[in-house]
Amino acid sequence: MRGLKVLPSGRPGRGRLYVNLPDGQAVAWYDRQANRISVLADDHREAVLAALRPYLSGAVSIGPPPVPTAADLRRLALPPDADLAPNRPGETLLGELTHAPAGTRARHRMRQELTAQQRMGDAFDALEPDGWRVLHCVPLPGFGHIDHLLIGPAGIFCVRTVPGRRQRAVVGDLLLTVGRTEPRPDPRWTRRAAAAAGRTLSATVTPALALPDAARIDVAPTLRDIHVLHPPTAAPHLTNAPTALHPPDIEALFTLARDTRTWLRPFTS
Structure with missing residues (x-):
């Protein structure tokens, strides 16, 4: 025909x-x-x-x-404006950049953060053929947004992305330092955000930090609960990790997590 x-x-x-x-x-x-x-x-x-x-x-x-599964039916009933799956990496920053005055320090910083999130987002999206599901810019009341939420065979990861700016990054238990800038509380943030996400999804969520473009990453030997990811090694790190979730569990959790109402309901009821 x-x-x-x-x-x-x-x-x-x-x-x-x-x-x-x-x-x-x-x-x-x-x-x-x-x-x-x-x-x-x-x-x-x-x-x-x-x-x-x-x-x-x-x-x-x-x-x-x-025959559609229960997860399929929930996904099909999801209103388009409540679906987080179409979000691009750095979705919220794209909106903020349109209103930031040109040539300002704030606009330059947002541009760096957007580039970092896009690079890590591309690396995470490439994991989908290996059974991973990825969401970007997930709203988490009290924390702003989770940059990337990964759901796959190795479990669920709440990822905070920080531009490495081709400098040395030092990751400690509580603070992250990139180059000569002031230390940032990103390890504490992602640890607390992962705990909040775990309560929302009723599942274990592992905190993670991603540092694209860092020239070198030094991780404190006492830091054991946060995964530190870098684009060249992020995929092997995640795909080679022990299996924690099976495909039906991954799809059910992804269907739950992609619904904006999942994240807002506990705070609005």
């Missing part, structure tokens, strides 16, 4: 590919992570396969859409 259109959804290279009729009605989708084609209209099956053929790789399973 002519006129079928293949349209991407989600993050480039990772989301589904939808096959639509000329009037926009979806007749199938291809889940690239599961390598499965779900056909909604069986009379278009051959045309769907022809349209998707350039995008397929390996052994592809074909059939009707799988």
